Amino acid sequence: MADTSWPTCSRILKGVILDLCGVLYDSGEGGGVAIPGSVEAVKKLKASGLQVRFCTNETQDARPSFVAKLQRLGFDIAVSEVFSPAPASVAVLKDRGLRPHLLVHDALFPEFDNVDTNNPNCVVIGDAAEKFTYQNLNEAFRVLIELEKPVLFSLGQGRYYKETDGLKLDVGVFMKALEYACDLKAEVIGKPSPVFFQSVLNDMGLQPREALMIGDDLVNDVGGAQRCGIQGIQVRTGKYR
Amino acid sequence: MADTSWPTCSRILKGVILDLCGVLYDSGEGGGVAIPGSVEAVKKLKASGLQVRFCTNETQDARPSFVAKLQRLGFDIAVSEVFSPAPASVAVLKDRGLRPHLLVHDALFPEFDNVDTNNPNCVVIGDAAEKFTYQNLNEAFRVLIELEKPVLFSLGQGRYYKETDGLKLDVGVFMKALEYACDLKAEVIGKPSPVFFQSVLNDMGLQPREALMIGDDLVNDVGGAQRCGIQGIQVRTGKYR
Numbered sequence: 001m002a003d004t005s006w007p008t009c010s011r012i013l014k015g016v017i018l019d020l021c022g023v024l025y026d027s028g029e030g031g032g033v034a035i036p037g038s039v040e041a042v043k044k045l046k047a048s049g050l051q052v053r054f055c056t057n058e059t060q061d062a063r064p065s066f067v068a069k070l071q072r073l074g075f076d077i078a079v080s081e082v083f084s085p086a087p088a089s090v091a092v093l094k095d096r097g098l099r100p101h102l103l104v105h106d107a108l109f110p111e112f113d114n115v116d117t118n119n120p121n122c123v124v125i126g127d128a129a130e131k132f133t134y135q136n137l138n139e140a141f142r143v144l145i146e147l148e149k150p151v152l153f154s155l156g157q158g159r160y161y162k163e164t165d166g167l168k169l170d171v172g173v174f175m176k177a178l179e180y181a182c183d184l185k186a187e188v189i190g191k192p193s194p195v196f197f198q199s200v201l202n203d204m205g206l207q208p209r210e211a212l213m214i215g216d217d218l219v220n221d222v223g224g225a226q227r228c229g230i231q232g233i234q235v236r237t238g239k240y241r
Numbered sequence: 242m243a244d245t246s247w248p249t250c251s252r253i254l255k256g257v258i259l260d261l262c263g264v265l266y267d268s269g270e271g272g273g274v275a276i277p278g279s280v281e282a283v284k285k286l287k288a289s290g291l292q293v294r295f296c297t298n299e300t301q302d303a304r305p306s307f308v309a310k311l312q313r314l315g316f317d318i319a320v321s322e323v324f325s326p327a328p329a330s331v332a333v334l335k336d337r338g339l340r341p342h343l344l345v346h347d348a349l350f351p352e353f354d355n356v357d358t359n360n361p362n363c364v365v366i367g368d369a370a371e372k373f374t375y376q377n378l379n380e381a382f383r384v385l386i387e388l389e390k391p392v393l394f395s396l397g398q399g400r401y402y403k404e405t406d407g408l409k410l411d412v413g414v415f416m417k418a419l420e421y422a423c424d425l426k427a428e429v430i431g432k433p434s435p436v437f438f439q440s441v442l443n444d445m446g447l448q449p450r451e452a453l454m455i456g457d458d459l460v461n462d463v464g465g466a467q468r469c470g471i472q473g474i475q476v477r478t479g480k481y482r
Contacts, residue, residue, distance in 0.1 A: 130376075132375040133374055134410070173421055
């Protein structure tokens, strides 16, 4: 972070938005590990009277089980404080009367429990990992190509991430694949979409200049926040190089 | 075709380049079926003294078995007359001293029999179909991301094709996926690459204006040929709409 801007910002600061993976914990076997000092940092932020929200592009898990995992790591965190792409997409789907064909991780399905998926008129893809098979991609493609106005929602646009057994392709890669196949532009839900950051601000009832985003990703966290007028700080943990 | 240009072209015409699928035969179960009149058309072209070559982006089969299939349909065709992306890529690999990681259909491997694939320093993808699994895509991605100067060859850039059981995603879709993941631009081998058409001209010893390309794909066949100065004609069979 730029030290010189901290005092200016801190005078009007009312809320902090924290990325999760790479900022508060490192993912891995058995739920990952808390980054040293992060459990205490969240505690202090909340004790200071600042509003705190958590903003993640995690789409391999539904929020309740995802949050339970973080609580086990020691974090003071509630489901209602966590913003992730899946529930944001549900709001968009309901708002626009869309019924999705879902190409997402099995563990994410609970987020779509109350969504009508019959006779789909759009496609939603998340980080489906092993479920990104040729057959499943063909199925999503066929839904899109049959539609008069094909709509593809991508829960994030990441290129890849690191797991204990190596680098893995992220959802953005398959978004690009389907974009090319159908000659369309996907709508990205999640960071760095300004709509996503705005929904966090709305929940806190704050103006952009009253909030601060802290993340490890220069494009999705810092860049996305800045495009909304939210000051962004990049930490030197997680994917920071 | 534009009838008015035919006489001009025919006066100096010395060679004809024919696309295969959609022009001479329709693919499908058991090797497909010849398009009515096409077996005779090839016979007449050859009898007229014109040089005839076949130019295809087929990468699900090695040429010998592919050509045998066409011979069974009645076509007068030899392996040496067929130009396809795999052998073209082998020439490029040898010329540039590259050792590929191959993500191609099992049936295509014989084309790469004499290619060193140890300690790969580039990736070649073809229409691998069911072999485009998450795991195989991750493997190709990891080879590329570890290279100082990653090189990706794509055997064609098609979006999709039709089989008897529905539309299927083609190699171009997975090319775009890996391009995005690695932030690179793939080198396309096959139609509509000018290098590919030029290799056919070289084989016939002809100038572009002495040849004619006949295909059913406006971009890959007609457009590709035209960019080389070869006149292109689109037939109304195959994928023509």
